[in-house]
Structure formats: structure tokens, C-alpha cells
Amino acid sequence: MARTTLRAAAVLAVSTALMLTACTTAPGAESGDGEPQTGGTLKVLANGDVDHLDPQLVSYVPTYNVMRSVSRSLLSYAASDDAAERIVLQPDLVEEVPTPSADGLTYTVTLRDGVTWGAPDGARPIVASDVARGIERLCNPHISGALAGYFQGLIAGMAEFCTGFAAVAPEVGPIKEYIEGNEIAGIQTPDDRTIEFTLVEPASDFPFMLSLDAADPAPIEALDALPDSPEYRRGFVSSGPYQVAEYTPDAKLVLERNPAWDPESDPLRKAYVDGIEMTMGVEGDAAMQQLQAGSADLLFDLSPSPANIQQLKAANDEKFSTMENGGVDQFMWMNTASANNGGALTKLEVRQALQYAIDKSAVVQTMGGADLAGVTNGIFGPGILGYQESDQYATEGGKGDPEKAKELLAEAGYPDGLTLKMPYRNVGTQPDIAQTVQASLERAGITVELTPVPPTDYYANFMTNRDNASSGAWDIALVGWSPDWQGGAARSVFQPQFVFDGTPQSYNYVDFDSDAANELAAEALAAETPDEAADLWHQVDEAVMADAPIVSIAYRLKSNYHSARVGGFEPYAQSQNGDWTNVWLTK
Amino acid sequence: MSLMPKTPAAAARASTEVQARGSGRLTLTRLLRDPASIASMIAILLIIVFALCAPLIAAWTGHGPTEQFRETGLTPEGIPVGPNSEFLFGTDQLGRDVLVRLAYGAQVSILVGVLASIVASVIGIAIGTIAGFSGGVVDTVLSRTMDLVMSVPFLLCAIALVSVLGPSLSLSIAVIVFFSWTGLARVIRGQVLALRHREFVEAARSLGASRTSIMFRDILPNLVVPIIVYTTLMIPAAIVFEATLSFLGLGIVPPTPSWGNMLADAANGSLYLVAWWMVVVPGGALLALTLAFNLLGDGLRDALDPAAVSKGKRA
Numbered sequence: 001m002a003r004t005t006l007r008a009a010a011v012l013a014v015s016t017a018l019m020l021t022a023c024t025t026a027p028g029a030e031s032g033d034g035e036p037q038t039g040g041t042l043k044v045l046a047n048g049d050v051d052h053l054d055p056q057l058v059s060y061v062p063t064y065n066v067m068r069s070v071s072r073s074l075l076s077y078a079a080s081d082d083a084a085e086r087i088v089l090q091p092d093l094v095e096e097v098p099t100p101s102a103d104g105l106t107y108t109v110t111l112r113d114g115v116t117w118g119a120p121d122g123a124r125p126i127v128a129s130d131v132a133r134g135i136e137r138l139c140n141p142h143i144s145g146a147l148a149g150y151f152q153g154l155i156a157g158m159a160e161f162c163t164g165f166a167a168v169a170p171e172v173g174p175i176k177e178y179i180e181g182n183e184i185a186g187i188q189t190p191d192d193r194t195i196e197f198t199l200v201e202p203a204s205d206f207p208f209m210l211s212l213d214a215a216d217p218a219p220i221e222a223l224d225a226l227p228d229s230p231e232y233r234r235g236f237v238s239s240g241p242y243q244v245a246e247y248t249p250d251a252k253l254v255l256e257r258n259p260a261w262d263p264e265s266d267p268l269r270k271a272y273v274d275g276i277e278m279t280m281g282v283e284g285d286a287a288m289q290q291l292q293a294g295s296a297d298l299l300f301d302l303s304p305s306p307a308n309i310q311q312l313k314a315a316n317d318e319k320f321s322t323m324e325n326g327g328v329d330q331f332m333w334m335n336t337a338s339a340n341n342g343g344a345l346t347k348l349e350v351r352q353a354l355q356y357a358i359d360k361s362a363v364v365q366t367m368g369g370a371d372l373a374g375v376t377n378g379i380f381g382p383g384i385l386g387y388q389e390s391d392q393y394a395t396e397g398g399k400g401d402p403e404k405a406k407e408l409l410a411e412a413g414y415p416d417g418l419t420l421k422m423p424y425r426n427v428g429t430q431p432d433i434a435q436t437v438q439a440s441l442e443r444a445g446i447t448v449e450l451t452p453v454p455p456t457d458y459y460a461n462f463m464t465n466r467d468n469a470s471s472g473a474w475d476i477a478l479v480g481w482s483p484d485w486q487g488g489a490a491r492s493v494f495q496p497q498f499v500f501d502g503t504p505q506s507y508n509y510v511d512f513d514s515d516a517a518n519e520l521a522a523e524a525l526a527a528e529t530p531d532e533a534a535d536l537w538h539q540v541d542e543a544v545m546a547d548a549p550i551v552s553i554a555y556r557l558k559s560n561y562h563s564a565r566v567g568g569f570e571p572y573a574q575s576q577n578g579d580w581t582n583v584w585l586t587k
Numbered sequence: 588m589s590l591m592p593k594t595p596a597a598a599a600r601a602s603t604e605v606q607a608r609g610s611g612r613l614t615l616t617r618l619l620r621d622p623a624s625i626a627s628m629i630a631i632l633l634i635i636v637f638a639l640c641a642p643l644i645a646a647w648t649g650h651g652p653t654e655q656f657r658e659t660g661l662t663p664e665g666i667p668v669g670p671n672s673e674f675l676f677g678t679d680q681l682g683r684d685v686l687v688r689l690a691y692g693a694q695v696s697i698l699v700g701v702l703a704s705i706v707a708s709v710i711g712i713a714i715g716t717i718a719g720f721s722g723g724v725v726d727t728v729l730s731r732t733m734d735l736v737m738s739v740p741f742l743l744c745a746i747a748l749v750s751v752l753g754p755s756l757s758l759s760i761a762v763i764v765f766f767s768w769t770g771l772a773r774v775i776r777g778q779v780l781a782l783r784h785r786e787f788v789e790a791a792r793s794l795g796a797s798r799t800s801i802m803f804r805d806i807l808p809n810l811v812v813p814i815i816v817y818t819t820l821m822i823p824a825a826i827v828f829e830a831t832l833s834f835l836g837l838g839i840v841p842p843t844p845s846w847g848n849m850l851a852d853a854a855n856g857s858l859y860l861v862a863w864w865m866v867v868v869p870g871g872a873l874l875a876l877t878l879a880f881n882l883l884g885d886g887l888r889d890a891l892d893p894a895a896v897s898k899g900k901r902a
Contacts, residue, residue: 285857307860310666362657366681369664426836429856432680435842439655439681452836454750 034567036272040585042566044278045287046300049250053236054228055216056137059146059484061325062301065575067213068269069242069255069276074109074131075211076268077486079570079579083324083383086573087487089207092268093126093217093239097207104202104526109210111193114265117219118238123260126239128189130217135187136161136179137218142170142226147214147484150492154206156198157185176223202526204533205385205488211574212485241271241581253278272568272584288561297563297585298578304561306368306429312561313371319564322557325576326383326489328376329480330363330433332551337510338472341418345475349412351548354476355393357405359440363554364398366429366436373556378541379493381555384483385530386490386537392545405444417445420475423462427455433478437553448476464506478553481507486573488530490537494521498544510549517543617890624886627879634876638697641690650674650684652691653842657682667862677864679852685868688844692869695845696876699756700826703763707825708818710764711771712810718772719779720802730776733769741766741828742835749837759838763828771817775810782806812891820884823877830873846873 051060055071058064067073076092078085089097094109101107111131116123135155138148139162152158161184168178186198199206209215217239225231236244241263242255255276263271278300282290288308290296304312304320312320334345334354344350360375367373374382375398377391395401409417420441424434431452438448453462462468463477481497483489496505499521500513517540524536545552558576562569565586572579608616618624637644645651660668660682667678676685718729745762752758782788783806791805826846832838833847834854841848846869852858853865 305857306665307857307862310664310861313664362655365657365661365663365665367665369662371664431836431841432852432855435653435681436655438842439653450840450842451753452840457750 034586036270036568036584037586038272038584039274041275041277042273042298042580042583042585043296044276044298044300044580045282045290045296045302046278046280047282047284047287047302049280050253052228053233053244053247055213056134056145056148056218057143057228058213060301061482061574061576063575064213065300065572065577065580066253066255066278067216068240068572068575069580070236070238070240070244070258071213071216072115072126072239072266073211073213073216075207077211077573078268079572079582081321081570086323086571087383089211089487090268092211092266098210100202100204100206104204104528105199107197107199107206107210109195109197111195112265114262115239116260116262116265118243118258118260119219119221120235120237124219125192126217126219127192128195129192130219131195131215132183132187132189133179133220133222134216134218136165136182136184137222137227138162138214139165140170140175140179140227141166141168142175143228145214147212150209150484150495151215154199154201154203154209155184155186156200157187160185170226172224172226175226179223201522203491204525204527204530205491208485208488213574241266241269242276245275250280252280269579269581270584271581273580276580291561291563294563294565297566298580298583299561300577303559306372308561309368309372309559319566319569320559320561321569321571322372322559323571323576324381324383324555325482325558326381326387326486327480327482327555328379328381328493328552329482329556330478330553331376331379331480332358332437332553333477333479333509334549334551335469335472335475335477335510336512336549337469338475340421340472340475341414344412344414344418347412348548349408350414350418352393353405353408353412353444354441354446355548355551356395356401356408357441357444357446358437358551358553359400359443360398360553362399362436362440363433366432367554367556371557372559373554376552376555377545378538378552379498379544379550380490380537380541381483383486384490384493384537385488385534386524386541388534388538388541390538390542392542393548400440400443402440402443402445405446409445417447419447419449421451421473422448422476422478423451423453423458423474424478425455425458426452430455430478437478463509466504466509469509477509480556488533490533490540491521491525494537494540494544498549512544512547512549514543514547516546614890618886621886621889623882624890627882627886630875630879631883634693634872634879635697637690638693641687641694644690645687648675648684648687650687652687652844653683655682656684660684667858667865669862670864676868677862679849679865680855680858680862683842683844685849685864688849689846689868689872692844692846692849693872693876695756695839695843696826696829696873699760699763699829700822700876700880703760703767703825703828704818704821706760707764707767707821708771708814711768711817712775712807712814714768715772715775716779716802716806716810719776720783720798720806722780726776729772733772736765737769739766742831745832745837746835749832754832754837754840756839759829759832762832763825766828767821767825771814771821774813774817778810778813779806782809812888815891816884816888819880819887823880823884826873826877826880 050063050066052058055067058067072093074093075089078090080086091097093111093115095112098107098109115126117126138145138151152162165178168174188196219237221235221237233247238258241258241261243258245256246254284302284305287299287302288304334351336346364373364375380387424430434450441448484492496507498512500508500511520536520540520543524533527533527536560577562578567584567586569578569583660678667680670677674684679685714729718726788805791801829838830847833845834851838847839845849869859866
């Protein structure tokens with residue numbers, strides 16, 4: 001409690017200071033890597049490709065660095081080593097971070113002077129209607145943005161707009177006609193630089209949602225091709241310091257300077273390097289060797305392996321760093337929808353017994369120890385507004401209490417223990433974590449049967465298939481969840497997973513719902529100050545955990561590495577990696 | 588000095604000292620003259636004893652095969668500890684004793700290797716004999732089936748089967764058998780083709796022996812050599828198959844140890860960079876066992892068929 005208040009106070013203080021000095025202080029310029037230099041090509045190594053090259057559709061964390069380079073958002077964050085500073089909202093395309101009207105329903109933003117599109121026929125100012133067009137593109141009938149749902153339920157008239165849009169033929173002509181011919185009632189553009197958002201209910205986290213690339217403005221050219229089609233990618237019009245020079249799917253992405261970008265209009269990006277070259281299809285160990293040899297600079301979707309980390313730490317390598325990302329990875333869902341073991345998991349005592357049974361500290365150790373992971377006890381991970389250290393099912397050192405678990409099981413009518421089915425992903429440390437959980441449940445008399453599931457099928461075909469829950473194909477399952485944005489992102493953890501309004505949601509596997517938590521969440525969204533919101537979200541967390549639908553186990557720190565020639569490596573919160581637009585190369 | 592007896596009396600005396608030796612004994616004698624065969628037999632015996640004694644080793648060390656020693660067997664960062672007095676072969680990524688897991692893994696490897704090879708030989712012998720002896724349409728159909736099985740990509744098929752049926756020990760054995768019987772079947776078919784026109788077969792037929800009787804009483808005994816040699820050589824191949832499947836996470840389900848699983852654990856997260864024993868111990872055991880079976884197979888071939896030796900080695 002005290003800790004959160006302090007932290008929130010620090011956030012406020014830092015944000016005020018930053019707002020005052022935003023135009024004069026270059027983020028990252030003070031770091032001890034020598035003087036920033038301009039020039040050179042930043043070489044990035046990737047295993048897979050970007051999820052989308054269309055701002056409205058992007059939801060894959062590493063891709064946010066590509067977006068940071070080619071597409072400016074309304075609000076954003078400064079790259080920083082400081083965890084609190086990193087999640088303070090900063091104005092990007094707009095002049096200042098908006099504050100809600102008195103009723104909490106209207107937010108007004110004003111676009112900066114000098115912000116431009118790098119259009120094929122020369123630089124052109126970004127105007128208010130481009131912002132409206134971006135949000136209108138979110139729900140198109142061809143492919144809808146992964147994050148569209150958050151906006152759809154919040155901006156007045158957007159649900160109606162999307163319903164109408166769904167009926168449009170998924171072709172270029174009709175889509176363009178619909179977007180240009182209709183508008184969302186809750187987005188008004190009184191002049192070319194002013195946008196007014198009207199919401200259906202107060203949402204203290206709305207400004208954070210405007211930092212998502214999903215809410216980026218879209219130029220008129222974006223409507224000349226289907227969203228994220230090869231034609232769209234070819235004709236991509238950039239608003240950031242870089243533009244796409246060359247793109248071969250699954251092989252290579254080359255970014256070059258965007259001549260239309262005006263550094264004066266952009267307080268968040270210094271754009272030191274002349275170009276960025278991302279090579280895909282590289283494996284983890286090979287990538288780390290290249291970084292250490294200096295033939296590449298940064299990692300995209302790759303991370304150092306536990307053994308790499310051990311070696312880097314032994315060598316005291318300062319180029320290795322870790323950061324919090326707000327996620328809980330791992331936590332364990334308990335299947336309350338199946339009749340296995342006579343519906344054992346529908347009983348609260350049994351679910352509570354599992355809370356006590358699991359040795360969380362052992363999982364943390366399996367994940368690389370206290371430097372790389374930590375114990376969690378609620379639905380929120382550290383780094384989210386609303387996270388607080390507290391535990392309704394506390395055990396000493398998070399090591400679990402098998403005796404207490406056995407007691408609770410006996411009370412619930414299972415004195416001889418239980419046999420539970422647990423699927424696990426056959427990739428990385430997942431088998432190890434599954435075996436660690438298995439061993440700790442064994443101590444409490446619970447036998448776990450492990451079934452491997454191919455990693456690509458785990459979420460897509462196994463967990464999200466509702467038949468698997470109702471038929472009892474699994475009893476307990478380990479999953480992870482990262483918030484969809486940073487800072488005030490509790491909504492993006494709570495709503496998709498712990499709210500059931502009648503229509504099944506993909507990631508609320510067993511249709512969990514809690515009236516108490518829903519009421520508190522509504523209050524939290526209407527809260528006036530971040531402090532108040534944080535406090536209410538924490539109560540939401542406690543209300544959910546009182547029902548014990550999940551066992552929260554651990555959070556994992558994101559680990560990053562860079563080559564010796566990279567200077568000014570400071571993480572950008574959205575991409576959880578060094579900011580491509582603020583690093584420089586020393587040779 | 589001459590070895591030839593000088594007088595008929597001496598010759599007669601000498602002849603009473605000469606004893607007729609059975610072919611089995613002759614084979615054994617020849618086998619025992621080959622140091623590589625002796626060494627490999629000893630190695631195989633030792634590994635079998637090691638596998639059988641797994642529970643004793645677990646009792647002696649006090650470490651179960653799936654027991655995790657999070658305080659003594661792992662650093663706080665979750666990195667395994669190397670060989671020491673408590674863990675003779677070090678620990679793995681979950682703090683389990685590699686020595687104990689190696690012993691239990693040997694059980695899996697030997698069980699799968701021997702069982703799969705025997706089943707595959709039985710199938711191979713049956714199909715090869717029937718194809719070679721029957722000829723005609725039956726031969727064509729069976730031979731083309733062998734070709735078909737040989738042309739199926741092993742791993743692709745294994746991955747597909749395992750994702751549909753879920754991994755298990757019996758499925759691993761079934762997959763290995765399915766892909767192992769064809770080699771022996773081909774050899775047997777060729778041998779049967781050559782044998783069935785030989786005089787003793789003609790003689791048996793003219794005496795009125797039935798086809799079944801000829802197959803089992805006349806032809807099969809002549810196939811003993813290739814069967815023994817091939818089956819012995821199939822064992823190491825089956826052991827490596829099983830290790831491959833487990834390495835890919837398609838074989839034995841964790842936490843049950845198998846040598847392939849243990850190697851996969853070492854490769855996972857590049858742990859071999861900091862924990863060499865996780866590769867060297869199961870890898871060395873796998874190498875020793877397969878090498879021993881291969882050398883024994885070679886030795887057996889030489890011992891059972893001395894003609895081949897003089898042709899192969901001394902020509």
C-alpha cells in the first residue's frame with residue numbers, strides 16, 4: 001500500500017518534470033555510452049517475422065519497435081532505464097497528454113505543428129481526419145485489429161459503426177467507400193488539428209489506449225489496399241523517422257530515413273542511425289554469438305537463453321539487462337467446466353488447496369532465479385497500475401504448504417488426493433516448469449498426468465477450444481498473459497480473461513465471472529486519479545483471487561542484450577527492448 | 588618337428604583326442620577370439636546390469652529418478668551443479684541426479700531396443716519368407732509394400748502419429764517397429780529366393796513335405812545367420828530411434844527419464860554451454876551401448892560365417 005502510493009507519487013513527479021523539460025531533454029542522451037553519434041546501419045536479428053506491418057493490426061510486442069520507427073502514435077513513452085519513467089505517458093503527435101472533461105467522458109487532443117506523412121507525392125501534414133480514419137480502420141470486415149475490442153466498447157458510436165462495417169464486402173472499393181462515407185459519432189474533428197473523443201463510460205485508462213499503434217492516424221493511401229495485404233505493405237506511408245525500403249516476408253526488413261520526418265516535431269525520437277536492417281530466420285544461440293562478435297546489434301523476438309545469461313552474468317557483461325513487463329508468466333487455470341474427479345475443481349476448497357500446494361519459488365528457480373523472475377500472487381504482474389504485493393494464500397517464501405493443501409483437500413472430500421490432467425507446451429522451459437509444478441503438487445498428494453501439446457497448437461487449437469474444457473481434456477493448464485499496453489493496463493488483463501458477459505471469450509477458458517470484481521472494475525475505470533484507480537484495481541485483483549480461478553505463480557523479467565557498438569540502449573516500454581529510434585552506433 | 592603322426596598307431600591315438608565340435612561351440616570359440624566382440628559383450632552386460640540395478644542405485648544415492656533437489660542440486664539461478672560427491676554425474680536443469688536418471692533411462696533404452704528389434708525381426712522374417720517362398724502376385728504385393736514403407740519419411744510420420752495419438756512408450760515401439768522390419772524382410776526374401784531351388788528343398792518336396800514344413804524345417808534353419816546378425820544390428824538402430832523420438836519430445840513423456848529426453852534437456856536453453864555433463868553422460872552412454880551392439884553384430888557375422896571373413900578381411 002505505502003509502496004504503491006510512493007511509486008504513484010514518483011510517477012507523478014517524474015511526469016511533471018518530464019513535461020516541463022520534454023522539449024529540451026533528449027531521452028537517453030545522458031547515458032554513459034559516450035556522445036551520441038549519427039549514422040550507420042543498425043542490424044537487428046529476428047527468428048520470426050513481424051505479426052503485421054499495419055499499425056491498426058499490430059499486437060505483437062517486438063513489432064512495436066518497427067512501429068516506433070515508421071508510425072507515430074498520438075501518445076507514447078520515452079525510452080528509459082527507469083521503470084517508473086518508462087510508463088509515463090508522453091505526447092507524441094499531439095501537443096499534450098489529454099485530461100478528461102468533468103464528467104470523465106470527453107478527451108480532446110490537438111495535433112502538433114509540423115507532423116507530416118512521407119507520402120509518395122511529398123510531405124503532407126497529418127490532420128485530424130487521419131486520426132479518425134485510423135480508428136475507423138480498426139474494425140474492417142477483412143481482418144479486424146486484435147485490440148479493436150477495447151475501443152469498440154468505449155468510444156461512443158463505434159459499436160454501431162463496426163456493426164455496419166461488418167456488413168460491407170471485404171474489398172478495397174466498398175471498404176474505402178464505407179470509411180469515407182460514415183463516421184464514428186464519438187470522434188469529432190472541429191478543425192484540422194483538434195480531435196474530440198466521446199466515451200460511453202468513464203475510462204481513466206483511455207489515454208494509455210491512445211499510446212497503442214492501433215490508434216495511430218491512417219493516411220488516405222491506406223485505403224487503397226486491403227489491410228496488411230502485400231499491396232498495403234508496398235504502399236505503406238510512414239509518419240516516423242524511417243520508412244520501409246525493402247521487405248521480404250520471413251527474410252528481411254530494411255528501413256531507411258523518411259525525408260518527410262521533421263526532428264523538431266518529435267520529442268521522443270532522436271533517430272541517430274541512418275538505416276535499420278532486420279534479418280529473420282536466425283536461431284537464438286547463433287544470434288547471441290553474432291551480437292557478441294559484433295556482427296549484429298539488437299535482437300527482435302529473440303532473448304538470451306538461460307545458459308547465455310549465466311555466462312553473461314559470470315562475465316559481468318553490462319550489455320545484458322532485464323526489465324519488468326507487467327505480465328504474469330506463468331499462472332495456472334483450473335478447469336471448473338469439467339466433470340473430472342466428480343467436479344472436484346468446482347469446489348472452492350480444492351482450488352484453494354492448489355493455491356497452497358504449488359511451490360512458486362521452485363518455478364522461479366526453474367525460470368532462472370530471482371534475477372530473472374519473481375513470485376506473483378494475483379492476476380496483475382509488477383509494472384501494472386493496480387499491482388500490489390499481497391497474498392490471500394500466503395506461504396513462507398512462496399514455497400507452498402503441502403500440509404495445509406492436504407487439509408483443505410480432505411475437508412473438500414478428497415483425503416486420498418486427486419489425479420489431474422495437465423497439458424504443456426513442448427517448447428523452451430515449458431516442460432521444465434510443468435515438471436516443477438508436477439513435483440510440487442505431488443507433495444500434496446495430487447498426481448499430475450502431463451500431456452505434451454505442440455507449441456503452435458497450444459493456444460490456437462487446444463486451450464481456446466471450448467470442447468476441451470467441457471469434456472475435461474485438461475484439468476489444470478499453465479498459461480501466460482501480458483497486458484496489451486503499459487502502465488494503466490489493468491483492463492487489458494482483467495477484461496479478456498476474467499469477465500464473462502454471455503458470449504464466450506477466447507482467453508476466459510472456463511467462463512469465469514465475478515460480480516464483485518466487475519463492480520470494482522467499473523469503479524476503477526471511472527476513478528479520477530491514478531492512485532484511486534490503482535487502489536481499486538488491486539481490490540479487483542483480490543476479488544478475483546478470492547474465487548481462486550487461477551493459481552498465480554510467477555512473473556518473468558524480459559532480458560535484453562545488445563552488441564558493444566550500440567550506445568544509448570534504453571528500453572521502450574511497448575516493445576520491451578532497446579528503442580531503435582534512440583540508440584546510436586559507436587563505430 | 589612335424590605335426591604329422593609318424594605311425595598308424597600314433598595316428599589312431601591322436602584321433603581319439605580329436606573331438607567333433609558342434610557349430611555353436613565353433614562359433615563361440617571364433618567369437619571369443621575377437622577382442623572387440625568380447626569387449627562389446629562385456630559392455631552390454633555391464634549396461635544391462637546397470638539398468639537392472641537402477642532401483643539399487645536410487646536407494647544407494649538416496650535420490651529418486653524424478654526427485655528434484657532444489658537446494659543442493661541447483662544454484663539459486665536454477666543452473667545444474669556439476670559432478671560432486673553427492674551427485675556423481677552432476678544434476679540436470681531440475682536438480683535431479685543424472686546418475687540415477689541414466690540408470691532408469693538405460694531400462695527404457697534397452698527395453699525399447701530389444702523389444703522393438705525382436706518384434707521387427709519377427710515381422711521381417713514372416714513377410715520376407717512368405718514373399719520369397721510364394722513368389723508371383725504375393726511377392727509383388729509384399730515387395731512393393733516394403734518399398735512403400737521404406738519411402739515413408741520416418742520423422743514426418745512419427746510426428747503426425749504422435750500428435751494424433753499422444754506420445755507413449757508403446758507408440759514409440761510401434762513406430763520403431765513399423766520403420767525397422769523392411770531391411771530384414773528384404774534380405775530374407777533374397778535368401779529364400781536363392782534357397783528354394785536348392786537340391787535339399789527339391790528333395791523335401793519330392794518326399795511329399797508340405798509347403799509349411801519346407802518353410803519351417805528346411806528353409807528357416809538356413810536363415811539363422813542373417814536373422815541373428817540383423818537383429819543384433821537392429822538393436823542399436825532402435826535405441827537411436829527411441830532417443831531421437833524422445834529428443835524431439837515425441838517419445839517418452841517427462842518426467843520419466845530416457846537418454847533421448849536427457850539429451851533434449853541439455854540442448855534446451857543451450858544448457859550444454861554451462862553443464863557439459865548433461866550431454867557427455869547420456870551421450871557417452873548412448874554411444875557406448877550402440878557401438879557395443881554394432882561391434883557385437885559385426886563379430887557375430889564374422890563368427891557365424893567364417894567364409895565371409897576370409898573374403899572380407901583377408902582377400
